[in-house]
Amino acid sequence: MTTTMTPKDFATATPSWWCPGCGDYGVLSALKAALAELGKQPKDVAFVSGIGCSGKISGYLHSYAFHGVHGRALPVATAVKLANRDLTVIAAGGDGDGYAIGAGHFLHAVRRNPKMAYVVMDNQTYGLTKGQSSPTSQTGYITGTSPQGNPDAPINGLAVALAAGGTFLARGFSANPKHLVGLMKEAVEHDGFAIVEVMSPCVTYNKINTYAWFKQNVYYLDDGYDATDRVRAFEALTAEGKIPLGVIYREQRPTLETLTHLGATPIVDLRLDPQLRELVAIQDAYA
Amino acid sequence: MTTTMTPKDFATATPSWWCPGCGDYGVLSALKAALAELGKQPKDVAFVSGIGCSGKISGYLHSYAFHGVHGRALPVATAVKLANRDLTVIAAGGDGDGYAIGAGHFLHAVRRNPKMAYVVMDNQTYGLTKGQSSPTSQTGYITGTSPQGNPDAPINGLAVALAAGGTFLARGFSANPKHLVGLMKEAVEHDGFAIVEVMSPCVTYNKINTYAWFKQNVYYLDDGYDATDRVRAFEALTAEGKIPLGVIYREQRPTLETLTHLGATPIVDLRLDPQLRELVAIQDAYA
Amino acid sequence: MSAVESRGAAAAGSDCVIVNDIEIMFGGQAGDGSLTTGDLIAGVFKRMGLEVYTYKDFPSRIRGGHTNYVIRAGEHANYGTADFVDGLIAFDVEAVETHVHELRPGGFVVFDSSSETLPDGVKRDDITWYLVPIGKIAKEEIGLELVRNTVSLGVLARLIGMDPAIVRADVAKVYGRKGERVVDLNLRAIEAGETYVDQHFAEWPSGYGLQGRPDVDRLIMMGNDAIGYGALAAGCRFMAGYPITPATDVLEFMAKFLPRYGGVAIQAEDELAAINMVIGAAFTGVRSMTATSGPGQALMTEAIGLAGVLEIPIVVVECARTGPSTGMPTKTEQSNLNHLIFGGHGEIPKIVLAPGTVEDSFYLSAAAFDLAERYQCPVFVLTEQALCQSKATLPRLDLGRVSVDRGKLVTEPVVFGEYKRFAFTDDGVSPRVTPGLEGGMHLAAGSEHGEAGVITENPKNRARMMEKRMRKLESALAHVPPPLVHGDAKADVAIFGYGANRGPIVEAQRRLAAEGVPTRFLELRTLWPFPEEEVRAFVAGTRAVFVVENNYTGQLDRLVRYVVGPLERMHRVLKYDGRPFRPIEIVEPIRRAAPARGLAEV
Amino acid sequence: MSAVESRGAAAAGSDCVIVNDIEIMFGGQAGDGSLTTGDLIAGVFKRMGLEVYTYKDFPSRIRGGHTNYVIRAGEHANYGTADFVDGLIAFDVEAVETHVHELRPGGFVVFDSSSETLPDGVKRDDITWYLVPIGKIAKEEIGLELVRNTVSLGVLARLIGMDPAIVRADVAKVYGRKGERVVDLNLRAIEAGETYVDQHFAEWPSGYGLQGRPDVDRLIMMGNDAIGYGALAAGCRFMAGYPITPATDVLEFMAKFLPRYGGVAIQAEDELAAINMVIGAAFTGVRSMTATSGPGQALMTEAIGLAGVLEIPIVVVECARTGPSTGMPTKTEQSNLNHLIFGGHGEIPKIVLAPGTVEDSFYLSAAAFDLAERYQCPVFVLTEQALCQSKATLPRLDLGRVSVDRGKLVTEPVVFGEYKRFAFTDDGVSPRVTPGLEGGMHLAAGSEHGEAGVITENPKNRARMMEKRMRKLESALAHVPPPLVHGDAKADVAIFGYGANRGPIVEAQRRLAAEGVPTRFLELRTLWPFPEEEVRAFVAGTRAVFVVENNYTGQLDRLVRYVVGPLERMHRVLKYDGRPFRPIEIVEPIRRAAPARGLAEV
Ligand SMILES: Cc1ncc(C[n+]2csc(CCOP(=O)(O)OP(=O)(O)O)c2C)c(N)n1
Ligand SMILES: Cc1ncc(C[n+]2csc(CCOP(=O)(O)OP(=O)(O)O)c2C)c(N)n1
Ligand code: SF4
Ligand code: SF4
Ligand SMILES: [Mg+2]
Ligand SMILES: [Mg+2]
Secondary structure (H helix, E strand, O other), rough: OOOOHHHHHEEOOOOOOOOOOOHHHHHHHHHHHHHHOOOOOOOHEEEOOOOOOOOHHHHOOOOEEEEEEOOOOOHHHHHHHHHHHHOOOEEEHHHHHOOOOOOHHHHHHHOOOOOOOOOEEOOOOOOOOOOOOOOOOOOOOOOOOOOOOOOOOOOOOOHHHHHOOOEEEEEEEOOOHHHHHHHHHHHHOOOEEEEEEEEOOOOOOOOOOOOHHHHHHHHOOOOOOOOOOHHHHHHHHHHHHOOOEEEEEEEOOOOOOHOOOOOOOOHHHHHOOOOOOHHHHHHHHHO | OOOOHHHHHEEEEHHHHHHHHOOOOHHHHHHHHHHHHOOOOOHHHEEEEEEOOHHHHHHOOOEEEEEEOOOHHHHHHHHHHHHHHHOEEEEEHHHHHHHOOOOHHHHOOOOOOOEEEEEEEEOEEEEEOOOOOOOOOOOOEEOOOOOOOOOOOOOHHHHHHOOOOOOOOEEOOOOOOOHHHHHHHHHHOOOOEEEEEEOOOOOOOOOOOOOOHHHEEEEEEOOOOOOOOOOHHHHHHHHHHHHEEEEEEEEOOOHHHHHOOOOOOOHOOOOOOOOHHHHHHHHHHHO | OOOOOOOOOOOOOOOOEEEEEEEEEEEEOOOHHHHHHHHHHHHHHHHHHOOOEEEOOOOOOOOHHHHEEEEEEOOOOOOOOOOOOOEEEEEEEEEEHHHHHHHHEEEEEEEEEEOOOOHHOOOOOOOOEEEEEEEOOOOOOOOOOOOOOEEEEHHHHHHHOOOOOHHHHHHHHHOOOOOHHHHHHHHHHHHHHHHHHHHHHHHOOOOOEEOOOOOOOOEEEEEHHHHHHHHHHHOOEEEOOOOOOOHHHHHHHHHHHHHHHHHEEOOOOOOHHHHHHHHHHHHOOOEEEEEOOOOHHHHHHHHHHHHHHHOEEEEEEEEEEEOOOEEOOOOOOOHHHHHHHHHOOOOOEEEEOOOOHHHHHHHHHHHHHHHHHHHHOOOEEEEEEHHHEEEEEOOOOOOHHHOOOOOEOOOOOOOOOOOOOOOOOOOOOEEEOOOOOOOHHHHHHOOOOOOOOEEOHHHHHHHHHHHHHHHHHHHOOOOOOOOEEOOOOOOOEEEEOHHHHHHHHHHHHHHHHHHOOOEEEEEEEEOOOOOOHHHHHOOOOOOOOEEEEEOOHHHHHHHHHHHHHHOOOOEEEEEOOOOOOOOOHHHHOOOOOOOOOOHHHH | OOOOOOOOOHHHHHOOOOOOOEEEEEEOOOOHHHHHHHHHHHHHHHHHOOOEEEEEEOOOOOOOOOEEEEEEEEEEOOOOOOOOOOEEEEEEHHHHHHHHHHHHEEEEEEEEEOOOOOOOOHOOOEEEEEEEEEEHHHHHHHOOOOHHHHHHHHHHHHHHHOOOHHHHHHHHHHOOOOOOOHHHHHHHHHHHHHHHHHHHHHOOOOOEOOOOOOOOOOEEEHHHHHHHHHHHHOOEEEEEOOOOOOOOHHHHHHHHHHHOOOOOOOOOOOHHHHHHHHHHHHHHOOEEEEEOHHHHHHHHHHHHHHHHHHOOEEEEEEEEEEEOEEEOOOOOOOOOHHHHHHHHOOOOOOEEEEEOHHHHHHHHHHHHHHHEEEEEEEEEEEHHHHOOEEEEEOOOHHHHHOOOOOOOEOOOOOOOOOOOOOOOOOOOOOEEOOOOOOOOOEEEEEEOOOOOOOOOOOHHHHHHHHHHHHHHHHHHHOOOOOOOOEOOOOOOOEEEOOOOHHHHHHHHHHHHHOOOOOOOEEEEOOOOOOOOHHHHHHOOOEEEEEEEOOOOOOOOHHHHHHHHHOOEEEEEEOOOOOOOOHHHHHHHHHOOOOOOHHHHHH
């Protein structure tokens, strides 16, 4: 059965809890469009989100959606993929969820390289808890918890992922949905762990990194850019000045599913029979 | 009072629990020598370690030593430094402690940049729990928990730290104590977060990354190497082939102590008086 | 449609003038500024000399979503909401629909009729309905829709007789920071609201009248601020935390004030880091704390055990919310008590304090630091959303009552080799050194260790060390904040409760007493070590015992029952819908199970 | 120095031949191969038809550090060590010094006299001392010092009469993997040991004689392997874990076997990842588990709450060790029970099972998966180092007794919009779908939600949803593994205990019965939901009640006392030095507090 899917097929009836103008709307639309264009079915999509304004996205994407605890979307999503490799697995969450409390899992998902997409909705602040600084906030950012200015240097999630062995690194902007849909599609199709960091402004709390600020501070990588050169990618990611958008790095290496020797049958479909002959025979080694 | 210190002044009477030949002995000796050469006093050294064979090192270095829970040496050490900036703070732990369970804290210590040294004793395995694979184990490494071979790609801690904004990155080998002492001294003196990753073989469990293997697979960075070029450092760290030893990257940026506006008086030495006038006056804003 | 659609039958029929006891609910969409106006109302009530308590019922989202802010004022300090709301200011139909059943017969609703029409179904006829085009007034008369909250304040002020001078002064003060123009706009908004009432409802009194009283020098403060302030006063100079509702305020308070006193507040990358930082700073000799809520508390579990075995004094504030898991982050609950006492692998001495008022939040928070250092163990300050995010009036806080007793902290050099960090002592507490002190070098290890800190697995040492550590609980027992008895100490109906429930229980007691059911209520302020003697004595000679708490399984009840055994006359009064008790919810079960005795019985 | 320095007086005086009940302790430095030899001894005992139990007392280090491996064999299955050690094989003075007081009068020591000399002080004269230059024999006669363990096995075999054919067969089998040369060396080592005994001690019998019995088809298995095997049999096909003593074995077992059945075992980066992976795989429909110990369990606390509120079936094995914090990682304790039951913010239904034998470890581990899926909640399998890392003989495991009942798992497409993942039901359990199923799409949120999964903060829904979830505990109560009664069901002395203490308690019972103190022992196999009815009934009609457990605060005692109240006749029998009970430590307190009744009293 092949039906033509539309973004609406991925919409839920749940009213959004986001503020008007929030960048996260753009992320949601792009995701829906990408899934529709790829012809995915909601029943085959497992969508795992973290906690935060961003994390609420799982309530709005019609799918098997999972809204777990703060910072742990990636371990959940990794296991979902291993348990049923036929599913399209997507994880999403905020900059705090992914780079603060979830930073360790982020590094380890990168090095494991399961086939799934991970969307980081970066608003350079903690939206849901009312505007504290996040790991991507600029040094000096003034908030309730840093009235003298954020003392920490912002983290460059994609550069870190590159150093940790990332195989697909892209960055988009929620105000450019067309570009974003393209990145999302590539990410979902990538045979490995694909990160899409989306600049997704928080209109309520972040008065520095606004839509206008981004428009002035991003640039799009052009055709001349070679996304397979790791050192070049590091340079692009860490250079002072404007923020690159597009696919920044791409590489192919064996996925976690391959290296854990998963069979073609998803684990979830295995027959479970306690009386299997070899199962009983395990005891012989203890006799 | 200036006395000449010797490595012995940093020795405890506690017998070591390490196996004969363990690489960690070399790390301990180098640390003692470095502290002695720098003329530090045991009472002014706060030494925080993680859990693992490596973590036991805090029992053998005469100082104010802290042996906390698995993976959390860096938050403890960061706070020790903030609480008393006059102390020489050193954290140490294994590759599992630092790059697996402690990976998130590692990233955040790097971006905070407190003045302290962090020694990662890398044996590419989990020694204390009897030889499972660690985040730095090679893909395919066969252990009790990975009888079909470790499915994960090894993590490059220094490259990750570089991408996260590390200001001092060095790598040594526990079988070359002289070189190591030099790195340790530089690290302790560095005005920021200084990482020394030490190749410290586990002679009991790791039969691949042995002393002999290291001798064949490392090289020393020479004078021509420019440790202030970040992209060059990334290249050196991620290039296929031999493993570079030496100071790989060095940079100066404000420390956490500076950016949190600490005064010259260590916090621990502040007078505490509930009756301070301004303290009482805080209430006026609520009246 | 006329401005007033119906006049409450009850209100019309009676001439009920309720003086100086009123509960106003301010209901609308989150993020529309109702917070400021709610605070303003509370402030005016305070300056009119009344006792005030506020309660926020906000959704876990930033803008939109039904929100309500309850302001209660009266002559009694009532730490909690009343059975009924007296007046509801509703900015949308949803607010009316959600809350109309909570109104007292004879109460009133002010509804913003600018954009929505009230559906017929919702209109109760025993309350008065004031339909006011609030938004329209703001937009058309003031030229700024944003001030509609202030317009509604003008309406309310006139309806219930708030002192106009105070209203104006407070509006000027609150908006003062934003400049004169803003003050002016808001003052005009007040005026507009008042005028509308005068023009349309002059003959329709709300039935409520407030009478000012002399405003003695008092404070109005939120529980979380009092906790932060108590910590600061007690010499806390290091805080590490990770934002989480409803605890973030404490971190924000400390981040604001600590630097002024040479200290530092760190926003950590997660709660694991936060608690380990606190342990690190405390190990170094600085009074240190963190504040978190359920999910963060769960993550801190492992490290709390470390502090216990390292005998490091730390203070951990738990601002409880509705669990399990993410639950309802902005709602109240008392379901973390078990975790604080019994959570964690292995056994350590810990102390759990629970304030019942904003004032006590200050004093117990301050006391926590002395206890932590005297007994060298983790001390929890347990509070709940219904108290910690609520504001209340209180007397000025007496910093003379705050002590800084650092226990067995050694400040003079010791002799290396003689000094033993974990020395066995009678009270279980060993002299403590901190880095930098001559001669005190040692290993502080989370592994079992001997007196000098060296790791050992010797069974005899282990047993002794375990006994030494746990003995501290016994030593502490006589020195922890004692329970308070409220009501009639000789009554034969006993109530147990703690924290935010103090308010509703005390109010229920007053009402029960009036009905002929005198009660005594033991407010537990230290929940661990559990005051077994006091609890046993309190149950003796009762005909009925009630344990009132906000959870499903009866966590406090378990503690009480462990001491006194399963008794038929013991009853649980539980609530677990995320909302605090209203007094009637306590009055009713007690009335049912322990009715007033006929004269014959006395 | 003569080979035998003293002949135990008692041993010399009596001709005590203890047949078929012996405890051997193998003591030396960690990492010197004693493990293999200990296993070999255990294997020989088993093949001689005896029941075997082994207990490892290893330090938390890799090489060096005093180690001992206890092998107990007899005609009874004794799940635990005896009061005394019968024979100690000591490779150094430290081993003698540490354990000489544990020897039974009449017992013996084999001491390797190659390098160290026994100081005079240590020599008790009521035991026999066999001084054998074991290392020297190995080096000089076999040419390989490494085989000294095997030489000592030869010595022991001859001293106590182990079947020489079996010894040889087992040595050949164990070393078979390493090639013929190694087998040969070890066989010669056996021979050398035996010969030494024949030449030097032929007239000095040890006082112990073993008599073979027919070796029925049985297994010898470690508790952790039985847990892994039970999981595998029950259809567990996903495991994620993080190494931690004493739980790592379970991960290693699963890593070895899971891939053969199409499953996968993942070593996660930490316990937070591990438990969230398990939840992810279980959400997807795969039976999933993790295994950890205290510190890891503490880290899993938050996510366990998530599984509870998402109603996801997971199995969490807790292999308890000595806490708090790092504590003594290789030692046993029962101090995590409180955490499993009461840990975590907010309240969820959970089930806690605790096997008392290796056999039961298998069956309860398997049962955990059915319970998890039937009640859609976390199920803990709680065991302790003293059981989970011990090997014991047991009958073949019957996989016919393992069922795979997946509860309300929906496998046929459902109608989107009608289907409600969290539907309110009478038993609290809602039909469950997994990703990929047509029509079942929904949000699984850790925030409070309605029947269809949509997040809501509505108070009525909240209360109902809470009740629905918690109701599952009541539904489960009749279906969880029931407690077992050991001993004399009509005795008026009652004992409560669980887990690894089953063995020592049952043995204590036998001895007490022989002394005229019959007892009944309720072995709790489900600790939550707590079997209140059974416990209440069990206490009725007793003259004394004992709660036996390995911790300081009496965690099980609290659970029992909550049900039956504080009774004067209730006593705690506690041990918290990291070592399991020896039977005498249970016999004595019972004997003291409940002495045998004189005839008059009967
Ligand atoms: C363990 C835990 N700690 C803290 C919180 C509170 N919390 C909720 S969302 C959030 C951070 C949100 O920031 P981000 O991930 O950037 O998401 P955003 O709201 O900005 O989209 C925090 C700290 C929590 N839910 N759980
Ligand atoms: C929370 C927690 N999980 C697991 C463990 C068990 N554990 C102790 S050390 C260790 C890993 C050791 O590896 P590494 O850090 O590389 O140190 P090494 O022993 O190799 O020096 C683990 C998993 C623990 N102590 N605490
Ligand atoms: S607070 Fe910021 S991130 Fe959250 S919904 Fe509003 S705009 Fe979006
Ligand atoms: S096991 Fe390995 S890492 Fe541990 S002490 Fe021995 S050699 Fe060193
Ligand atoms: Mg954010
Ligand atoms: Mg290691």
